[in-house]
Amino acid sequence: MATTRTVLVTGTSSGIGLSTAALAARAGWQVVATLREPARAQALTTRAEAEGVVLDVRALDVTRTAEVEALVDSVVETYGGLDAVVNNAGMGLVGTLETLDLDDYRRAMEVNYFAVVALSRAAMPHLRASRGRLVTVASVGGVVGQPFNEAYCGAKFAVEGFLESLHPVAAAAGVGVVVVEPGAVATSFAASAVRDRDALLAAAGPYEGALRAYLTRTESVFADAQHPDEVAAVILDALQAEAPPFRVQTSPVATAFAGMKLADLDGSRVTGTTRRWLDG
Template sequence: MSAPTVLITGTSTGIGLETAVGAARAGWRTVATMRDVSRADALRRAADAAGVADLLEVRRLDVTDQASVTACVADVVDAHGRLDAVVNNAGAGHVGTLEQETIDDVRAVMEVNFFGVLHVSRAALPHLRAARGRLVTVSSVGGVVGQPFNEAYCAAKFAVEGFMESLAPLAATVGVTVTVVEPGAVASEFVTNVGVDRDAAVDA
């Protein structure tokens, strides 16, 4: 029987990178995806160091582009014959408050952190049903408790939580387990990548 296959989004840094290496170390055929595959060097080095490079492959996937998602999922199933698990990890931090940003800014946060999760989940679910697999979504403590200057990000994560809680019992009837992970602060590049000007943010 072939090794189970997992697709993980947002694996260039942080939780996604560590999850991809950990899954490969556990014996899973790991498809590590990211929007910009030129940023895969750190992941490849980590996989080499862990001795699991042969179980890990890097593919391009932009969660905000439905065509990219559909093509990637189809290619993975075509290459490996199965998809046993998906980890929705891709996301983008955002700091701001309503009077200092536009509605388009908020929409952009929702596109990555909420609709991106839906794009990937929708494409994967038929294959997860066939495998009686698992859909894992990395949310945040910001999906449980609202935080000042984090309104759009928290709104997106609250939406993810509600969506997945609602999907879980239905998915269970067709053999798919839905899991939400709510990490707190993690020492990674995630916050650095937000690029916030703290002084500007509080200078109302």
């Protein structure tokens, strides 16, 4: 049996996934770092060299279930087992019902929700065998719905419900399930959700004023965003702690934001707060 623990991390070309792969390898894990486009691996390999660690970098499109299953089988064949998974790959999408189409919503669900289900399902027999850990990067947007993020938050709400339901079942089989909830993080994630600000505003129609106010507020929030290494440190703790909680936020700001929802039984505090974001 292998003595080095093996973890599979998705979405490692940048941001949280890149930091998680590097920190886990530095902590002694054998890291299989996946990304959709191998051509975007330069930042990952540069960080690995700087840390003095070796990563097993592999291509993976998390929306292709057959590819996901084949990769898990290959990892198990290579290393003799699988001790942990970090579901990190995801996508943001800014817009609302009348500015997005159904294919946009379906794409958000495929990347942010169904990909998590597919990888978790493929990995679970191996995690049972190792009594391992299934860690998923969700978001405070999986707890508090946010304006112009219906597609993204809807998918992240689904992730939270799926994993909260799975948690006791997996625990009975010896597998720990953890959801990590970051707030604003200094990565390219937010920018990728708003690829062309001017075009987004031009297409907003009657929602232009509210969207402009939302984008201005969001830019100010991300100006003080958390560093991805800080989030990765929380993920590493979730991987290694003897008995981590099911749900963990990555900063006091994220904890306070998520706590607003959990203490708001009728929803008025949440919707009152987010409605004010749209006032110019």
